[in-house]
Amino acid sequence: MNDCKYFSLALDESTDVMDVSQLLIYTRAVNNSFEVHEELLKLVSLHDTTKGQDIFNAVESVVSEHGGFDKLSAVVADGAPSMQGRRTGFAGLLRQSGVDCPILHCIIHQEALCAKSMNFSHVMDLVTKVTNLIRGGNRSLNHRKFVAFLDEVSAAYGDLQMHTEIRWMSRGKCLERFFALRSEIPVFLEESIRCDTSAYCSQLRDTDFLCDMAFLADITSHLNRLNLQLQGRGQTVSDLYAHMNAFNAKLGLFKEGFQSDRPNLAHFPSCEEMRKDAPECEETMLKYKAEIEKLQQQFKSRFQDFYAMQPRIALFTDPLSAAVSEQPPELQLELCELQADPFFQANRNERGISFWRLLPESRFPILRDFALSMASMFGSTYICESNFSMMKHIKSKERNRLTDETLFQLMQIGCTNIEIDIQSIVRQQERPQVSH
Structure with a gap:
């Protein structure tokens, strides 16, 4: 989060076996080399109400630990009023705080509706x-x-x-x-x-x-x-x-x-x-x-919300075929150079992130910045939904006394893509035997 160029957030809330509302906050961060990391940022236990203000306060508190909303490219959540409400929902409160980024309704939820x-x-x-x-x-x-x-x-x-x-x-x-x-x-x-x-x-x-x-x-x-x-x-x-x-x-x-x-x-x-x-x-x-x-x-x-992003999605998907005149003015000059370059025309079979990774930052700083922002965006809350199942196994009827912090730590280990060598960590923590 601290070293990334942009990040987006996926938010979803569900209740555990003890009827405590658990808010999952996932981040999708991309660094300057177009390496994408999707990790659990925080699991916040909401013991009282779950209104938009409660969710906003929880997210703001977590994100402020990692530099605030300056690098935020998008937020995706379900369609609940507490999430998507324009005035008192999380989306409305985020806008009122001065954050201007796409706030998407999970595409899988919309398909189900x-x-x-x-x-x-x-x-x-x-x-x-x-x-x-x-x-x-x-x-x-x-x-x-x-x-x-x-x-x-x-x-x-x-x-x-x-x-x-x-x-x-x-x-x-x-x-x-x-x-x-x-x-x-x-x-x-x-x-x-x-x-x-x-x-x-x-x-x-x-x-x-x-x-x-x-x-x-x-x-x-x-x-x-x-x-x-x-x-x-x-x-x-x-x-x-x-x-x-x-x-x-x-x-x-x-x-x-x-x-x-x-x-x-x-x-x-x-x-x-x-x-x-x-x-x-x-x-x-x-x-x-x-x-x-x-x-x-x-x-x-x-x-x-996705249709509104269609021009940006089209440019990210196929920049070599995009109509230059229809793009934002700040991208047009670099896009002309990109489309005229025979090297990139020869590599037009490359798609998405793999294509944008070819662009040198010295020649295309604005286009690369645009692509990094798009690459960092979640489009669904699938990552949250799939890991609520893990939460149900971790905090089960037999382990219902887990503290909030312990539950979060166990979720972190269970959900991460980072390979963890538990045995090596244990050996490092073992104290050397003292001879008498």
Whole structure:
């Protein structure tokens, strides 16, 4: 932090096993050689309220130990009012303190909110109810019978998967299995479940309902694939923006597929299965064009913070093709030199940080400074979310008396990318034996 050129912050808050709010503050710092380091800066335990002022005070206190906000390039957080509020939220208070940098809403959170916009609750309600009837709560006998039944009929899967609302990607896996077992489930309900399941069985044999389930399973699978692409450490803002743009293009392709009288279902395998089973459902599938349009609209209305950065992202991604006249005046002269230099034209296959590392500081000080700022930016809070799982293991029911400082130190060791030679440290601390 002290030696870096720029740094950004990723903030997220969750409660531990003792209902104490824990604020994770991660930093992504880049030095003058374009070496990027993502490390846990601090874990702050908030024992009282978790308002925007509390979060701002905690972050300001931590960052002031490392030189303040002067090198801050961006902040990314979730969409909670305490984080993103323009007046009393962390974002608003940061602006009021004189810090002018992009404050981003985590791109993974926004993608998950887009996915929730599709109105297929009638499908998920039935899938959840039937799954709980077979393997939920204390229905272990039903569950054992169901697994044995699937094995007996050589079904595509050996069991159903539970769906949990807080695990965004579980819906896709749950739907995929449920649709694959759509023929076996009603047979099992009629033969083995004692309570009245006729309403469920009639729906599971209704072509329109199965078409809805097939479409939801396919589009959720595509959304899950995007979610996986947005995850992972070390991704730049331009990497995340590229994934999102690619998905926008895919949505346009999907919409075109549902415009003709005979839908093109090359990218919707479950819908294709339904068409083979019930050719008359083709007309029903034309209505899914409106659902894709709704999803497109969600992707256009959200991600405004990323769209606002689009010119900077485009310049960082491909400086040799950027329109010079559209760039800020302070970058234009150096950009002209860069684009005219045959050495850099020959190295245009290099992308992102690896390309910017080639620029000598003596010739391109302003462009390099711009690139360093972009390279330091987080685009999501993935690094926080993934390490909350570690926090749950460290401060478990059996170790719930850990102090705040000890929890932070254990988290530091568990989350760091720096290789730690524990045995060497222990040997250094051992006192030499005193002979008598």
